[in-house]
Amino acid sequence: MPIAIGLEGSANKLGVGIILHPPHQPSSPPSPHDSAYSDDELHSSHPTSKQKSSSPPVQILANLRHTFNSPPGTGFLPKDTAAHHRRWVVRLVKQAMAQARVRIEDIDCICFTRGPGMGAPLSSVAIAARTLSQLWNKPLVGVNHCVGHIEMGRAITGAENPVVLYVSGGNTQVIAYSAQRYRIFGEALDIAVGNCLDRFARVLKIPNDPAPGYNIEQLAKNAGGVLLELPYAVKGMDVSFSGILARVEEMALKLESAAQSKPATPWLDPLTSAPITPADLCFTLQETVFAMLVEITERAMAHVGASQVLIVGGVGCNERLQAMMGIMAAERGGSVFKTDERFCIDNGIMIAHAGLLAWRKGFVTPLGGSGVTQRFRTDEVLVDWRD
């Protein structure tokens, strides 16, 4: 039975996962009816749809994560993040092995993230992977981080051939599969959407724990329904966020100076005359950037004639984004597939899963060629485990 351990550390999360692909199973995930739930099934009172996941196409034996959080108002620096990963990686591997109850002999390959990501954290985790490979005498499998997200999303949700929206702190891509490649139809031309959210959180001094985007989402839920005007930058199937970030940062500073001025002169919404709050800024930012993402996803779906959409990546946990995507997909007669924070946010299990798929097709990364790369495009990977 193929078993793989996966090590992920391309950003501020260190993840270690151990996966098992049961025998006599096709390598591709089953149809939605077998293991996964689409949007509408989730709400219908169908207890069997979740019950069946007790015999999924893949078995997750362990999925551990430890996150490096910097204080509010700051971001995570590569040097500190790498030090965090080095400090935790041995502990996490030991815990994962204990939790999974597998022996070293049971492991078939050591999978690790080759890229894309931050250089220093990537290489410290790669060193750990190489060490394990030498120590245990197991082959190494270098995995593209984006492909890891996509394959895990497909395995968990059972989406067969969806258009994929991959949104995280480092990546924003609209992807569809064609002829053994995950092709990028649209992407962010400057900064990633998660980066835009994270950096805005820093200006408002929103805590980074558990995640800046999560805290923005919670704040936005308390907004008073005011929608301020931000730039809207969609170019065909591409998007751009830097102008939006600059504008919303200006707004945050304006809000701050209005609060500190004496006598207090609150900033009022021109439409409703309600005083603007930080929650309104969070709400406005979310509504604008998510509308852009749903728009380019819809355009890609129209282009390739797809009705399923899968959201992966850290920003994919956001319930407002999921809800907007759900309405769009329903209007097109399709449905949205999504996962929760265990699989959306960077994790080791997705690296183990994608690596094991490649390994079963005979792919191995030689020790001499196991260097990491900060730039590693999704469409560079030959996806020969799908037809």
Add this chain to the structure above:
Amino acid sequence: MADAASSSARVNALHKFPPPFDTSDESFELIAQGAESLLYRTTFSTTGQPAALKVRPEKKWRHPILDKRLTRARILAEARVLVKLSGEGIAAGGSTPGKRAKVKQPKEGEKGVAGLRGFVPAVLALDWERGWMMTEWVYGRTVKQAIHDTQAGRRAVEREQRLQDLKELLRRIGEVVGKLHASGVIHGDLTTSNMMLRPYDATTPDPTSTDSLDGDVVLIDFGLSTQSVSDEDRAVDLYVLERAFGSTHPREEDLFPEVLTAYAENEGSGMNGKVGKLVLRKLEDVRMRGRKKSMVG
């Protein structure tokens, strides 16, 4: 690339016409459906002329204020470009109280900006609040259809004739795109589906029955258009057309240079001479960049 009319039936059933069309007696025939809009063939009730109605349905997933703002901006941007190109007058005044805004009628024989009058559909009516725009109906087939319809004859003479006709058509495409760029407009989605071939003889009863490649090339669907005079934007516009042409007409792909030659050299292009050559040089850069190259599906 707007031929996504496949799953139209279901979406159409969900879609309600905005007023005044919800109570109109005219018939509406769905022609095409993209991600953004639905295109219908109907009649302009004021004049009785055939018309194209482009409806941008409300996007329920978007915040209503944002949705209104975007729909308004996009309809106006498209209409402004069309009005500018067809040389229609623009309502002047309105700032002086008591003075009614007047729409300048185009003079007899006026050709519009860069002579594009008649080479883009004229705007008949629009309502940005309710999200629709009506333009005149352009007779004929799409250029894509026209090229697909021509059959290479068996005899060498016929083959040669078809080749000459195709080249001639491609030169007319190059010319009209040149005119467009010279007037400061970037189409944004140049494909052979977004070009109509309107027979010279308007009395041709059924333009679809002929496989002739004669006719004026009329540009349609300015939904992604922008106003710009930069070489880069123009080159990207040509690059989009080149890629789309190659994937739609693989057998005719090697004839595409005719478009570029006419664009930069033909008298009627408006981009002839130095400017056109600069754009073509820029086009080589755009091709080389290849960021998009390996990714467009």
